[in-house]
Amino acid sequence: MRIGLALPTFGPDAGPEAVIGVSRAAEEMGYDSLWSGDRVLAPATPSVPYPSNDGVMPRVYENHLDPLVALTFAAAHTTRVRLGTSTLNGLWQPPLMLARSLTTLDLLSGGRLDVGLGLGWMPEEYTAVGVPWAGRGARLDETLDILRGYWTSEVYAHEGPLFTIPETKVGLKPHQRPGPPVLLAAFTPRGLRRIGRRLDGWLPVAMPLPYLLDMWATVVREAEEAERDPVTLRMALRVNLELTDTKAAPDEIPRRGTLQQYIDYARAAAEAGVHELFVDFGQTTTTPPEKSAEPAGRFLAGVRAG
Structure with missing residues (x-):
């Protein structure tokens, strides 16, 4: 199982020093990938609850870097780690512009890009960028x-129904052919079906493994029905750490727990067949990036030791 780390692109410490420091440290420690999320608004009271147990949006979102610019910056300071978006809202800009940006990043990074797309959860963000909230699935398919x-x-x-691109020669091509892998963060039957039938993989968030594997079985079944080889698909599991000083109850894992409990969860995920797991030390904590290197190192060593 590959192991990744989220870049510090959210919160008060998000900035060039933090991105450089975490990128270099992650590569030196032996992490396999770096990931960056996407946000354009942080209203005090969103109209839709945040998709978490308490429904409260993390306040770290009040400061957010552009994910593709941040990954390009990280690419310039690393040579090996893969670079992923978890997740990039693929509907907030015209698809042709998105294609150019993704192709450029994949080319400049030497083919290290994993494109993780999502549809978002907040209608206000769609309003702010001038994109309709309704019809997101059809817009994604055309994108x-x-x-x-x-x-x-x-x-x-x-x-197409939404976009028209006049005939053009395309000289810009990605390093990875036919293109960088495209994964989708989705949890509905329709979304899982889309993954199995036309995408390269799934970007779930940490949950009890029986639920995770049940949804993955849906992806595999949809791939088989579409006469695609499910072995070619991969799952990259995001884990937003909420570290506790004392052991959390079993039913609280993986929402919160000690570092060792998260290590145990990651080991179990590897045994269950998860292809990649990446952790974010900054989503639910206020640990400065320079102080997260030590637990990040312990986490990686603990998982690899298993």
Whole structure:
């Protein structure tokens, strides 16, 4: 199982020094990947509860870096680790512009990009960027069509319900062919179906493993029904750490727990077949990036020791 670490792109410490420090430290420690999330608004009272147990949006979102710019910056200070978005809201900009940005990052990083897309959860963000909240699934499908066409065609044009792209030569191509892997954060039957039938993998968030594996079985079944080989699909599991000083109750894992309990969860995930797991020390804590290196090192060593 590959093990990754979230970049400090949210919160009061998000900035160049933190991104450089964490990127270099993660690569030196032996982490396999770095991940960055996406946010454009942080209203005091969102109209829709945050998708967590308490429904409260983390206040670290009040300060947010652009995820693709941050990953490009991290790429310039690393040579080996893969670079992923968890998640990038793929509907907040025209698909052609998104294709250009993703292709550029994959090319400049030497083919290290994993594109993790999501649809978001807050209608206010869609309002702010001028994109309709309704019809997100259809907009995503057309966006995926355009990404694949842009990556694989020397001459490309698109005529769809939402977007029109006049015929153009496409000289810019990603380092990875036919394109960087595209994973989706989804939990509904329709979303899991979309993953199995047309995407490269799934980006779930940490949950009890029986629930996780049950949803993954849906992805595998959908892939088989579409005559795709499910072995080619991968699962990259995000774990937002809420570290406690004393052991959390079993039913609180993986929402919160000690570092050792998270290590045990990660080991169990590896045994269950999870392909990649990445941890975020900054989503639910206020630990400065420079002080997270020690527990990040202990976490990696603990998981690898298993």
